[in-house]
Amino acid sequence: xxxxxxxxxxxxxxxxxxxxxxxxxxxxxxxxxxxxxxxxxxxxxxxxxxxxxxxxxxxxxxxxxxxxxxxxxxxxxxxxxxxxxxxxxxxxxxxxxxxxxxxxxxxxxxxxxxxxxxxxxxxxxxxxxxxxxxxxxxxxxxxxxxxxxxxxxxxxxxxxxxxxxxxxxxxxxxxxxxxxxxxxxxxxxxxxxxxxxxxxxxxxxxxxxxxxxxxxxxxxxxxxxxxxxxxxxxxxxxxxxxxxxxxxxxxxxxxxxxxxxxxxxxxxxxxxxxxxxxxxxxxxxxxxxxxxxxxxxxxxxxxxxxxxxxxxxxxxxxxxxxxxxxxxxxxxxxxxxxxxxxxxxxxxxxxxxxxxxxxxxxxxxxxxxxxxxx
Numbered sequence: 001x002x003x004x005x006x007x008x009x010x011x012x013x014x015x016x017x018x019x020x021x022x023x024x025x026x027x028x029x030x031x032x033x034x035x036x037x038x039x040x041x042x043x044x045x046x047x048x049x050x051x052x053x054x055x056x057x058x059x060x061x062x063x064x065x066x067x068x069x070x071x072x073x074x075x076x077x078x079x080x081x082x083x084x085x086x087x088x089x090x091x092x093x094x095x096x097x098x099x100x101x102x103x104x105x106x107x108x109x110x111x112x113x114x115x116x117x118x119x120x121x122x123x124x125x126x127x128x129x130x131x132x133x134x135x136x137x138x139x140x141x142x143x144x145x146x147x148x149x150x151x152x153x154x155x156x157x158x159x160x161x162x163x164x165x166x167x168x169x170x171x172x173x174x175x176x177x178x179x180x181x182x183x184x185x186x187x188x189x190x191x192x193x194x195x196x197x198x199x200x201x202x203x204x205x206x207x208x209x210x211x212x213x214x215x216x217x218x219x220x221x222x223x224x225x226x227x228x229x230x231x232x233x234x235x236x237x238x239x240x241x242x243x244x245x246x247x248x249x250x251x252x253x254x255x256x257x258x259x260x261x262x263x264x265x266x267x268x269x270x271x272x273x274x275x276x277x278x279x280x281x282x283x284x285x286x287x288x289x290x291x292x293x294x295x296x297x298x299x300x301x302x303x304x305x306x307x308x309x310x311x312x313x314x315x316x317x318x319x320x321x322x323x324x325x326x327x328x329x330x331x332x333x334x335x336x337x338x339x340x341x342x343x344x345x346x347x348x349x350x351x352x353x354x355x356x357x358x359x360x361x362x363x364x365x366x367x368x369x370x371x372x373x374x
Contacts, residue, residue, distance in 0.1 A: 004320040005061050007259075008134040009252050010229075011070065011244060012056045014047055014127035014237050015077065015371065016094040018087040023364040024096045025051050029084035036083065041076045043069075046105045048113060051097065052127060053077065053088070059134070063326035067245050071374030074241065078372035087368040091339060092126060092162030092176035092236030095363045099123045099166070112212075120183050126176040127237040129159060131248045132229035133255040141223040141230045142198045144258050146191055147265040150272065151254055152220050152234045153279035153292055154306055158247050158330065159235035160287035161339030167360055169347070173287030173340040176236050177280070180218070185211070188280065189219040191273055198223075220280075230255060234280075239339035239367055241374045246329025252321060253314035260317075287340050288333065304334055343367070 017033065019026040026033075030050050037044045037053060045054045055073040057066045077088045102122045104114050114121040135141050160173035172178070180186055192198040205211045215225045220234035232251045238244040258264055265272075275295045282290040283303075291300040307330060318324045337345070343363050350362035 003061075003322045004256070006134070006136050007252055007256050007321060008059045008061055009066070009248060010057050010059050010132045010227075011066060011248050012054060012130040012132075013070065013090060013244065014052055014054045014129070015074075016089040016091065016097065016125075016127055017051045017053060017081070018089055018094065018096070018364055018368065020081070020085045020087050022096075023087070023358075023361050025094070025098065025101045026086055029086055033080055033084040033086050036080045037077055040080065041073055043073060044077070046107065048104055048110050048121065048124060049102050050105055051094075051102060051125075059132075061321075063245050063249055063323050066248070067241060067326075067374075070241050070244060074371055074374045078368070087364065088371055089364065089367040090127070090161075090237045090239045090371040091343070091367050092128065092160070092174060093165050093179070094125060094127075095164035095343070095360050095367075096167050097125050099125050117183060123182060124179060126162070126179045128176065128180075128233060129235040129237045129244055129247070131232040131235070131251050132224060132227055133232070133252050134227070134229050135255065136259065138223075138228040139195055140259065141228075142192050142195045144230055144255065145189055145221050145223065146268055147258050148221060148230075148254055149188060149191075149268065150265055150276050150279075150295070151310065152188060152276060153283040153290075154303075154310060155232065155247060155251060156220075156234045156236070156280060157283035157287050157290055157303060158250075158307075158333050158338065159238050159243065160283070161236040161239055161343070163340040163343055164347075164360065164363065169344070172285050173289075173338065174236055174284040177234075177284050183218060185216065186218045187220065188273060188277055189217075189221055191268055191270070236339070239342070239370045242329050243333055243339065245326045246333065249318070249321075249323040249326035250310070250314070250330055252323065253317040253327065254310075256317040256321060257314050287338050307331070307334060339367075 043056045057069045162176035202214045224231045279292045346366045347359045350359035
């Protein structure tokens with residue numbers, strides 16, 4: 001089968017900056033870090049908060065190439081960080097950062113966001129991973145958004161990397177979604193009747209002054225304003241780059257699946273959206289240990305069963321897109337645990353070992369080391 005070169009993808013990752021000595025939010029060196037990073041590394045951008053940085057890969061069809069780009073950027077940022085006393089962490093939440101210590105990046109868009117969001121902007125100490133997948137018929141993106149909605153909990157669970165918040169264990173695997181959910185226009189997208197229905201919503205919101213444009217819709221999945229893509233936004237920032245690649249590959253396959261199977265999840269209702277929301281909560285709480293509700297059978301099944309069923313669904317797409325090797329990372333996450341599982345294990349081991357070390361410092365150090373290793 002010839003490789004399908006459509007459905008190009010791009011990956012954006014957000015990272016935290018931490019003080020190499022205290023492991024908390026850096027009190028100095030951030031501006032110098034950002035200046036050096038922007039000067040030396042392509043695809044590096046500032047984020048809402050000064051203690052964050054974002055990278056992006058160019059549009060591609062090859063996941064090995066994208067992995068190399070992201071690994072190079074992670075290693076490059078870690079190198080810049082060493083020069084400025086800063087650690088770089090890929091995770092949904094920073095284990096030790098205090099929201100009261102955050103300051104926003106001085107940029108017109110971010111200044112406007114802070115005026116609009118007020119305290120919620122400073123509390124938004126979270127990092128995500130976004131995947132853009134190009135859709136052959138951009139006008140079909142709203143339909144695809146509707147029909148891909150039931151897959152959001154699975155993708156969140158695989159990416160879960162936010163078990164700690166402000167120095168405390170949350171009991172959740174993906175607490176980031178709770179923090180981000182304080183903001184307006186987040187969570188699962190609404191079920192729109194068609195593209196015209198979505199366009200009407202955006203038009204009314206824009207004319208009423210509620211948003212500047214559709215980029216201020218921060219749902220877990222949305223049509224991009226800048227590109228002919230459908231953008232996945234549900235995922236935590238993944239600590240291991242191989243997890244990023246595996247989840248991006250799975251999402252790309254799901255977009256192709258939904259495009260070639262117009263019957264898939266056709267005619268979803270409010271009840272279906274509510275069931276997806278329940279599964280999203282289960283994924284947020286329990287990560288890959290979650291039991292997700294099978295809407296057709298009306299029973300909850302172990303997460304591994306859902307993953308197996310979805311991988312079988314996209315087998316044809318994985319072969320067509322030549323991303324079977326990247327997709328092999330999904331069962332590896334099940335076998336080895338998500339970042340949330342590994343962070344908790346590091347914390348437990350450090351606390352058991354005792355000594356002078358702070359267990360949460362061990363978590364930050366593991367995040368920095370794993371992020372830099374790529």
